Amino acid sequence: MLKITTAEFLQGVSDLRQLPKNELREVLFIGRSNVGKSSLLNKMCNRKNLARSSSTPGKTREINYYIINNAFYFVDLPGYGYAKVPEQMRAGWKRLIEDFLKRGGPIALAMQLIDSRQEPTPLDLMMMDWLDYYEVPYLLVLTKADKLPVSKLTKQLEGYRSRFNSQLSEGCCRGIVPFSIVTGDGRSELLKLIEDHLNHAPKQKKEAI
Numbered sequence: 001m002l003k004i005t006t007a008e009f010l011q012g013v014s015d016l017r018q019l020p021k022n023e024l025r026e027v028l029f030i031g032r033s034n035v036g037k038s039s040l041l042n043k044m045c046n047r048k049n050l051a052r053s054s055s056t057p058g059k060t061r062e063i064n065y066y067i068i069n070n071a072f073y074f075v076d077l078p079g080y081g082y083a084k085v086p087e088q089m090r091a092g093w094k095r096l097i098e099d100f101l102k103r104g105g106p107i108a109l110a111m112q113l114i115d116s117r118q119e120p121t122p123l124d125l126m127m128m129d130w131l132d133y134y135e136v137p138y139l140l141v142l143t144k145a146d147k148l149p150v151s152k153l154t155k156q157l158e159g160y161r162s163r164f165n166s167q168l169s170e171g172c173c174r175g176i177v178p179f180s181i182v183t184g185d186g187r188s189e190l191l192k193l194i195e196d197h198l199n200h201a202p203k204q205k206k207e208a209i
Helices: 037-045 086-103 122-133 148-165 165-169 187-198
Strands: 008-015 026-031 063-068 072-076 107-115 138-143 173-178
Touching: 008 165, 026 037, 026 187, 037 063, 037 107, 037 138, 037 187, 086 122, 107 122, 107 187, 122 138, 138 148, 138 187, 148 165, 148 173, 165 173, 173 187
Parallel strands: 026 072, 026 107, 107 138, 138 173
Antiparallel strands: 008 063, 063 072
């Protein structure tokens, strides 16, 4: 299983011309503002304050790069869907994220985060459609799993697997993983899946519709 021995913030990117010149494979963290992306990234690296987060949801406007083991990147994409952010700014973020996904090859795996207590929003579903279209392998990571009783979490998992059966069997979804930053449940499974996908050959860029 993959072991993370070093993890450092590298740079923030607000324009794709600023992407790191060293084109290593990437593992993406995608989700709504306040879904727990920074907390998940920190937990994966066993670092408390590695990921840059804001007390104001929706404030992060950059794609943040972290270099892991000097071998690949964790990439934290801007959170989406926060109502108080002006529409023009949200539209700009959507363009940035879609243009980012078009690049193909460097992306090894994306983790699409959804709060385990909630149903996916239209923006979550749109993001999954993009990931499928651009043929980006992704996991659905159900965050805050410790906040649900085991029986209810099991029911949620069954509901998600039934709802997204076609994405799991025919699309790019590679699994649904409940995760808790409190207990660490799900971390080992995610590390194994990340390792598997980092070892896959990169795909070619796919053009937009």
